[in-house]
Amino acid sequence: MTEAFYNNKDKLYVAVDCIIMGFQDNELNILIAKRPFEPMKGGWSLMGGFVNSFESINEAAKRVVGEFTGIDDIYLEQVGAFGEVDRDLERVISIGYYALVDIEKFDTSLAAKYDARWVRITQLPELIFDHSLMVKDTLNLLQRRAAVKPIGFNLLQEKFTLPTLQSLYESIYQNAIDKRNFRKKILAMDILEKLDEKDKTSSRKGAFYYRFIKEKYDQLIQQGLNFSI
Amino acid sequence: MTEAFYNNKDKLYVAVDCIIMGFQDNELNILIAKRPFEPMKGGWSLMGGFVNSFESINEAAKRVVGEFTGIDDIYLEQVGAFGEVDRDLERVISIGYYALVDIEKFDTSLAAKYDARWVRITQLPELIFDHSLMVKDTLNLLQRRAAVKPIGFNLLQEKFTLPTLQSLYESIYQNAIDKRNFRKKILAMDILEKLDEKDKTSSRKGAFYYRFIKEKYDQLIQQGLNFSI
DNA sequence: CAGATAAGTGTACATAATATACTTATTGAT
DNA sequence: ATCAATAAGTATATTATGTACACTTATCTG
Numbered sequence: 001m002t003e004a005f006y007n008n009k010d011k012l013y014v015a016v017d018c019i020i021m022g023f024q025d026n027e028l029n030i031l032i033a034k035r036p037f038e039p040m041k042g043g044w045s046l047m048g049g050f051v052n053s054f055e056s057i058n059e060a061a062k063r064v065v066g067e068f069t070g071i072d073d074i075y076l077e078q079v080g081a082f083g084e085v086d087r088d089l090e091r092v093i094s095i096g097y098y099a100l101v102d103i104e105k106f107d108t109s110l111a112a113k114y115d116a117r118w119v120r121i122t123q124l125p126e127l128i129f130d131h132s133l134m135v136k137d138t139l140n141l142l143q144r145r146a147a148v149k150p151i152g153f154n155l156l157q158e159k160f161t162l163p164t165l166q167s168l169y170e171s172i173y174q175n176a177i178d179k180r181n182f183r184k185k186i187l188a189m190d191i192l193e194k195l196d197e198k199d200k201t202s203s204r205k206g207a208f209y210y211r212f213i214k215e216k217y218d219q220l221i222q223q224g225l226n227f228s229i
Numbered sequence: 230m231t232e233a234f235y236n237n238k239d240k241l242y243v244a245v246d247c248i249i250m251g252f253q254d255n256e257l258n259i260l261i262a263k264r265p266f267e268p269m270k271g272g273w274s275l276m277g278g279f280v281n282s283f284e285s286i287n288e289a290a291k292r293v294v295g296e297f298t299g300i301d302d303i304y305l306e307q308v309g310a311f312g313e314v315d316r317d318l319e320r321v322i323s324i325g326y327y328a329l330v331d332i333e334k335f336d337t338s339l340a341a342k343y344d345a346r347w348v349r350i351t352q353l354p355e356l357i358f359d360h361s362l363m364v365k366d367t368l369n370l371l372q373r374r375a376a377v378k379p380i381g382f383n384l385l386q387e388k389f390t391l392p393t394l395q396s397l398y399e400s401i402y403q404n405a406i407d408k409r410n411f412r413k414k415i416l417a418m419d420i421l422e423k424l425d426e427k428d429k430t431s432s433r434k435g436a437f438y439y440r441f442i443k444e445k446y447d448q449l450i451q452q453g454l455n456f457s458i
Numbered sequence: 459c460a461g462a463t464a465a466g467t468g469t470a471c472a473t474a475a476t477a478t479a480c481t482t483a484t485t486g487a488t
Numbered sequence: 489a490t491c492a493a494t495a496a497g498t499a500t501a502t503t504a505t506g507t508a509c510a511c512t513t514a515t516c517t518g
Binding site: 005006009010011012013014037038050051052053054055056057058060078080081083084085090091092093095144 | 234235238239240241242243266267279280281282283284285286287289307309310312313314319320321322324373
C-alpha cells in the first residue's frame with residue numbers, strides 16, 4: 001500500500017510568508033502588518049498564511065498576496081524554505097516568496113483591515129520570528145535577479161521616466177549610480193520606447209516617459225543577447 | 230491560546246531531497262538510487278527522507294546525506310522548496326538541498342545497501358517525480374555560486390592539480406575553458422599553494438599538486454576583494 | 459526676463475575578458 | 489642512448505566593458 005510508507009512520518013504546518021515589494025518615494029517599500037493574534041501579537045510581521053493541502057505552494061503565495069493587496073498581477077519568486085525548529089511557537093515550516101507589485105494598484109481599504117502599511121526598506125522595524133532574515137535574503141536575491149532580468153519594471157507603472165528607473169535600481173542596490181553611465185547602458189539595450197509625453201511633477205524641465213517593450217526584450221533574448229545592469 | 234490559531238490548519242508531509250554531488254572521471258557525478266518501495270518502485274530517485282518535527286530542515290538534509298554516503302564533512306545549500314500538489318502520490322512538500330562531497334570519502338558499502346550509484350551529470354536517466362527539475366535547478370544555482378565562491382574545492386581531495394580543477398569548472402559550466410586564461414585567473418587570486426609533489430597518473434610530465442588555502446581566501450575577502458571565475 | 463531646478467548629453471581612461479601557439483618534462487619503446 | 493608520444497606549462501596582443509567626470513538645456517516661477 002502506498003500510504004504505508006508515509007504513515008508513520010510526522011506532518012508539519014507549512015506556511016508561506018510574502019515579502020511584498022512596491023516602489024514609492026524613490027525607494028523600495030515592503031508591506032508589513034501589526035500581528036492581530038498570538039503568538040507575537042502586536043509585532044511587525046510579513047504577510048503570511050498557511051498552505052492548504054489542495055493548493056501548491058506557489059498558489060498559496062499568490063493567494064496570500066491577493067488577500068492582502070487586492071492585486072493579482074504580480075511577479076512572484078520563491079526565496080526559500082525556512083525551517084528552524086524554534087522559528088515559530090508551533091513547528092511551522094515557512095516558505096518565503098517575494099512579490100513585486102505596482103503599488104498604484106494596491107487596494108488601500110485592505111491596509112486598514114489588516115493594519116498593514118508600506119514601509120521603506122531602509123526603515124523597517126525589527127520583524128517577528130525570522131521575517132527580518134527573509135527580507136535580507138530577498139534583497140540579496142533581488143539584487144542578483146535584477147542584474148540579469150528586467151524584473152524591476154514590475155514595480156513601476158507602465159510609463160516611467162529614466163530618473164525614476166534609476167532611483168529604482170539605486171534603491172535595489174543601495175548605492176548611487178552615475179546617470180550618464182546608467183542611461184547609456186539601459187538605452188543601449190534597446191528595450192525601452194521613448195514617449196512624447198513628459199512627467200513634470202519633479203522638475204520644471206520635465207522628464208520624458210518611457211515604456212518597457214517586452215516583445216523586444218524577448219526577441220533579443222532569443223537571439224542570445226543578455227540583459228545586464 | 231496559542232494553538233487555537235493554528236489548530237484548524239492542514240498539516241503536510243515535509244521531505245528533503247538531496248542532490249549529492251561528487252567529482253569523478255573529470256565530471257560531476259550525482260548519487261541516485263533505484264527506489265525500493267512504492268510509489269514509483271524501481272524508478273531512479275534522489276536521496277531523500279522526511280523531516281521530523283524535532284529537527285530543522287538543514288539538519289534533516291545533513292542527516293540524509295550522512296545516511297546515504299557515510300560522509301558528514303559536506304557543503305550543503307538549499308535549492309528551494311518544491312510544492313506542486315501532485316508532485317508525489319501523497320501531498321508532500323519537498324525541500325531540495327545540494328551537497329558537495331569528496332567522493333573519495335564515500336562509504337561504498339552503502340551503495341549496495343541502498344542500490345545507489347554515482348552517475349555522470351551528463352548521463353542521468355529520467356528521475357521520478359520532480360527530481361530531474363531539482364537537478365536542473367541545482368546545476369543553475371551551482372553555476373552562479375561557483376562563479377563567486379570557492380565552493381568547488383569541496384568536491385576535490387585536499388591536493389589537486391590545475392588540470393583537474395579546470396576540468397571541474399568545465400563540468401560545472403559545461404563548456405571548455407582555455408587553460409592559459411584559466412591558470413592566469415585562478416593563480417592571480419593567490420589562494421592556491423603549489424606543492425613539490427606531482428601527479429603522474431594522467432601524463433608523463435606530471436602535473437603539480439596544489440592546495441586551497443582557506444585562511445588566505447578568508448583574509449582576502451575581508452579586505453574586500455572578490456573571488457570571480 | 460532672470461533665476462532656479464532637475465533633465466539630458468559625450469569622451470577619455472582603466473580594467474577585465476578573450477583569442478591565440480609554442481616549449482618542456484617525462485616515460486616507454488626501439 | 490635516442491626518439492616518439494603526451495599532456496603540462498607558459499605570455500602577449502586585442503577587444504570589450506566599466507568607470508570617472510562637467511557642462512548645457514528645457515521649463516516654470518516670481
